[in-house]
Amino acid sequence: MLAAEVPGLLNRIANQVRPLLSQGRLPKYIPQLGRVNKLQFGMAFVTLDGQEVLAGDAETPFSIQSISKLFALMLALERVGDDLWSRVGKEPSGMPFNELVQVDQEAGAARNPFINAGALVITDVLCSTFAQPELALLQTLRQSAGDERVDIDQAVMWSERDTCHRNAAIAHLLKSYGRIKNSVHTVLDTYCRQCALTMSSLQIARSALPLATIEGLSPDGACAKLSAAQRHSVTALMLTCGTYNAAGDFAARIGLPMKSGVGGGIVAVIPGIGCVCAWSPGLDDTGNSLAAGRAIELFAEHTGLSVLGSSTKTYSAQ
Ligand code: GLN
16 A cells, blocks of 8 residues: 555545444543543544644544553653663553452552553652653643643543542552552542643654654654664554553454544554554443444555554555
8 A cells, every 4th residue: 555545544434434333432431531422533644754744623632541551651761761670560460450459469550551550650660750741741732732722621530530430449459559659549640630731633643653663764842762672662562551451352452552532543654664553532342443443454454554564555655
């Protein structure tokens, strides 16, 4: 497939996933997210050589939720370096993202940065690093997205803050094992603010773009400060843990490093090429967007951009 054919492809994908939009479920455990119109779909493909292809609601902001775990990890790695890995592991949990029994059974160890336990530890690191961690993340994302409109949705933030009993339980468990240094209140507050960041598919794809960098190619942006080894760790974690306990299934179906959020966004990194982000609010049973997951699957199938190598299709920038 030629790059020039991608706009047509994204529009075809938007049509193909339309029947799925009404099927997914909204995450009612965060009441404000339960009020979103399910029938929205957007997709953005952004390349290292500067192309941006959009379809549907690609510029509509939505709650990035757990996609913030990716950006928080990138920022923490950039500031703290590889010492970060002494605080959080690199193993899939095989459990839902908000599992807490495993945290207790493993004496407060956080298996990886993309489950809530690990993300709370990363947030704790950011709380120790910045006076206003959520603002540091916000500024970083405004810069990497090249867009000052990236923001924190206060209604979503309060909606989660009022109802985050499971995350509070996880944070207290982590604290009881000495795994977080700041107060539970501070960490939870910051975590809810970072989850309430609102970005469009286009802004997310731009902000994840440094992860697609291979040697010799280096886009600007604060997150581009990661070393090659750090980018490899982050993308490997996206492949093995980025879509929670569906990560194995996603890897087998799609074969790209991905990170999802219960706001319905999924961003995928295509090393050496770029990033694709799809969004639709309706979720499957594992908390991943039904239509966005299928859209990225169709994208990988049609372009051949996947580590699976089963496709006879190839992508060419010219
Ligand atoms: N804020 C959500 C939570 O902690 C994020 C979960 C997600 O997007 N998977 O439950």
